[in-house]
Amino acid sequence: MTTTNQLNSGVYGADSRPTEMPGPETVRDETGCTFGAARAASDLGLKRNEFELAVYLGAVRVRSGPDGRPRIDHEEIARLRAQDGFPGALRERVRTVGTAEGARLLGISPARFTRLARAGCLTPVAFYLNRYRAVVWVYLAQELEALASRSPELLVGNSPPWMRGRLDAGADWRPRNWRSRRIERLLALTDDPWVRAAIVAQGLDPVQLAEVVDDPYERAHFTRIRPEAVFGRRGSVAGREAMARLMTADEPDEILWRRISLITELDAAREARPAPRPGDAVDEALSGPPVSVRPREQGVAALPADPAGPGPGPVEPGPEASGPVPALVGHARPEGPLRLLARLRGRAARGLGLRRPRHGGLPRAVRPGGGGAGRSG
Template sequence: MTVKEVLRAHITDHRAHNTDQGNASAEKQGEDRHAPSAAPAATVAAGRASQELGIRRAEFELAVHLGLIAVVGAPGGGRPRVHEEEIARLREQPDFPDALVERVRTVGTAQGAALLDIAPARFTRLARAGCVSPVTFYLNRYRAVVWLYLADELAAFAAREPELLAGRTPPGMRAMLESGADWRARNWRSQRIDRLLDRTTDPWVRTAVQASALDPVQLAEVVDDPYERAYLVRVRPEPVFGRPGSMAAREAMAELMLADDPDEILWRRVNLTLELDAAREDRPAPRPGDDGGARRTAPTRTGARPGPVRQVPAVESTTPPAGTGAPPPAAVGRTTRKGLLARLRWHGRGTG
């Protein structure tokens, strides 16, 4: 089976799953519309929700990012809000709020190393090799990026790969580290993109998510229509909460979001090309003079629905495949009759 066939099979399975979820959601909405006295559910602002849940605002925002707390768009725009029913659901869970706080607890390198009972230098090597993935970051007083990791995911890694916590580093990993590899930013990007894709089924929004990992030159090579590029900028989802406030933090976020290694850039171009094909099949991007019908956009899901929450394992979802430098497959669209590699116009920039 060719790489293209493998990708298409993966896409078909993923889209079938999304379609099933979308149909179930549509049926539920239809039932709600036919309810005899359906009143709008009461919502509260994020600050009020975090207070009622008894967690700090940073913990609340990370829980939203991870899909542990569902939020809804405010009427007429504005900051997302939380249904009171969602707050009640969370408060009814066992060990509330300690269990929720533990699921969003983050640690830095020193704390992570202590949690795994290893030296900080070994923890850094494991993170650089892609064994553990950061979930967020902050800038220290020297404006250097400090990565943070979910404590839950580190504990799961220790239980799953105890042999990597002691003894000699495996030869393959040692060679990888000696070559200067560092998967921390790449894994952070991969998880961020996957979580944004999980929130929407709209093909143009999904394309915009994939486009966010490429710089303007790379993007123009894949999406050669300027109207489509402008539309991708308009529909690109922003973080629900937790947008960096300072100029330095925004600049760091903008830099970290871009793929910076040739094989990662190629992989993101493949994903973007396939998602773009699916978006074009669904509807054309609006152009000057188009009516509002061309601008229809499927609603995005901005959080988890009540029920079991799917955790995203750090290693299983983002650890580099053995013998390759490519990131894990993200959800992608369908191909067209044109040759995929020809459409990518990839010349191995930066490969020497």
């Protein structure tokens, strides 16, 4: 099991330097006693990366605190501690293994294990970067054991024809299965239509995204609101770059599926409210209803998310109970001083010879004498 790297939304950091942790204080609010991440992990007998993985998989229910950080209720900790086999059973649910340990667990060679993973029989739950910045996938031990019980024929003898066909064609389903799992888990954490569209949009490269979403302001809105991490921490620069690279669909059938999914989510988002535009963001936030994220009921993620699924896939350990999870994004209604500030900025812009376009485009500079204007970059 890899323990020298920190889990961050499906990616272990590229280096093993410890991350600054919030204090393990206990706070009491209107809903009762809650704990921070460090205190909750300690009370549950989990390491920090194990705790984050438990939250990511839905095994531990958390909610958003007043400061936006995730909080864990005392009742949730008591529920988990009262379960049979605690803490060993909880730690077993989040135990991860790499290729070598996974092969030993299944009683096969590392080469055969890699072939199973490349063919799509195993879904990585996370990855980390080694010293050479190469991607190293890790898997849930429980899912490997489930595969051995469900499809023992894959572990001995010749590979089935469909598996040989994929491998002979040079396929590697590990990134595809990983991003399908990640997108499904992120979608399970929010009901906000624009956040959901932003999550699905991560599966398309900029060219594909521009073809589906022709409005540049909507694409910019995706960038602002998409969740960077499930549990609120960011990995190293190299890890974020690797995640962005691995999140992009690269097969025609998967690209088509992501485009269709994005169109569906985008239609729902546009019906809910328009995306903010430059110069109108404050006014729209003041005049329209405040944006809020309603935590979603957690359930077992559908794996894979795209219709062209792999062969015998993993069984994801579903949460034992559903409950609230942290809100990924929230926008508060601006207060009165912001309205005054917006008006002052508007007056200053008019004083500099700028006028706002009628339909929310970029401002145009008005030349002295009423001449033409060029768009500002």
